[in-house]
Amino acid sequence: MKNRQFTLRTVAVSCFLVLAAQAPTAAIAADTATKKIALSNNFAGNSWRQTMLKSWDKITKDAVAKRIVAQAPSFTTAENQATEQAAQIQNMILQGYDAIVVNAASPTALNGAVKKACDAGIVVVSFDGIVTEPCAYRIAVDFKKLGEMQIDYFASRGLKGNLLEVRGLAGVFVDDEIHQGITEGVKKHPEFKIVGSAHGNWTQTVAQKEVSAILSTLPAVTAVATQGGDGYGVAQAFKAAGRPTPVIFLGNRHDELTWWKEQRDASKYQTMSASIAPGASTFAFWVAQQILAGAKVPKDMKLPLSVVTQQTLDESLKNTEAGGVVNVEYSQKEVMNFLAKLK
Structure with a gap:
């Protein structure tokens, strides 16, 4: 291909x-x-x-x-x-x-x-x-599907435990639909529990700031459900806090894919990415x-x-x-x- x-x-x-x-x-x-x-x-x-x-x-x-x-x-x-x-x-x-x-x-x-x-x-x-x-x-x-597929992906990896949800712009159709999909996914996979939520406004700088503000209040986080544009900021927030990097679902942005490739090459980090x-x-x-x-x-x-x-990451990054x-x-x-x- x-x-x-x-x-x-x-x-x-x-x-x-x-x-x-x-x-x-x-x-x-x-x-x-x-x-x-x-x-x-x-x-x-x-x-x-x-x-x-x-x-x-x-x-x-x-x-x-x-x-x-x-x-x-x-x-x-x-x-x-x-x-x-x-x-x-x-x-x-x-x-x-x-x-x-x-x-x-x-x-x-x-x-x-x-x-x-x-x-x-x-x-x-x-x-x-x-x-x-x-x-x-x-x-x-199907934005609901985008939310639900994140939880399905985490479950397919055999993960379980605490989730952090990073949302988009409050009041916008996209944010509401993805959130509903994530909620439905958690209902379907009770091995997960949402322990924190922050609005990242689909922007890595805002996501980093808002996630950093609540990390100290959260228990260990297994995975992070996102909405796109926020994944790299989330990763930086965990790094700055000295906490282990969870599995972060990404949103097709170049900075996210670049970070993903770096983590994969360094430690075989695995995740998935999707967006409109x-x-x-x-x-x-x-x-x-x-x-x-x-x-x-x-x-x-x-x-x-x-x-x-994981299989199409290199090609996607090359063409973005x-x-x-x-x-x-x-x-x-x-x-x-x-x-x-x-x-």
């Missing part, structure tokens, strides 16, 4: 799980050259979000240059506040965008603004941090473009998780740029071919 990126893209295109109330029609390539699509993003303070924005910028600039769409700017709020993002969406409505792609601060708090956009004839496609407003489209991975690919933003962009072109697509779509194992995340970016043709199969 020579190219990890190609493999991930192939899996992503061929293995979608799609939930739809009605059978959609084939995708079409109607002219959208005058259409304007905007990205509303609530947070950019970690490597996943920065890679997501880079992927959006790369794909949409090419789409504008080829006159597939007229504009596709991205906007990120200064704070992760639903009220600020709702105001941002209100401005997009006034500015006459034809579609808004949203990575939402809250699954419910933006519903009023989203409904106003839909009522104004604007297509709204949410991804990663999705919204529950029925008029919007939703693209995500930042390039989900490019899939959402093309879905919005295709809806504007007249295609009918399902309201709810699920992307596959990008998974890194420093400061980045294991990624997949989608082309218009890939998304059109996917939609064309939904009949």
Whole structure:
């Protein structure tokens, strides 16, 4: 397998799980050259979000240059506040965008603004941090599965004992779903007990600070369930405290994979890593473009998780740029071919 990126893209295109109330029609390539699509993003303070924005910028600039769409700017709020993002969406409505792609601060708090956009004839496609407003489209991975699979992995290793849970941004759909999955996993595997929890905000510096603040209060920790972007910070917190390094589930970030490789080479350290690919933003962009072109697509779509194992670590790290995340970016043709199969 020579190219990890190609493999991930192939899996992503061929293995979608799609939930739809009605059978959609084939995708079409109607002219959208005058259409304007905007990205509303609530947070950019970690490597996943920065890679997501880079992927959006790369794909949409090419789409504008080829006159597939007229504009596709991205906007990120200064704070992760639903009220600020709702105001941002209100401005997009006034500015006459034809579609808004949203990575939402809250699954419910933006519903009023989203409904106003839909009522104004604007297509709204949410991804990663999705919204529950029925008029919007939703693209995500099975985040509950991501939480549960961590506990399953720990159990498959024959581990047992105390767990530390490091969560993401409070109030965001992704954080809630992964947390629920972790909780379900612990119920299924009673040999584990969650003895501490901290919000790492999907950022290694915050995770290190917050975990360091509670470590002295915790008993011995066997494993750490995380949400991505936090694993390296967790490892540094344990190291600084002079405590043994537990099995830390990682989230596909370059710094995490680099640390993992160093530990593996030095002491045969074993773990696993998984996340949604930042390039989900490019899939959402093309879905919005295709809806504007007249295609009918399902309201709810699920992307596959990008998974890194002990066996694929070297290849994944080789194909991930420093400061980045294991990624997949989608082309218009890939998304059109996917939609064309939904009949």
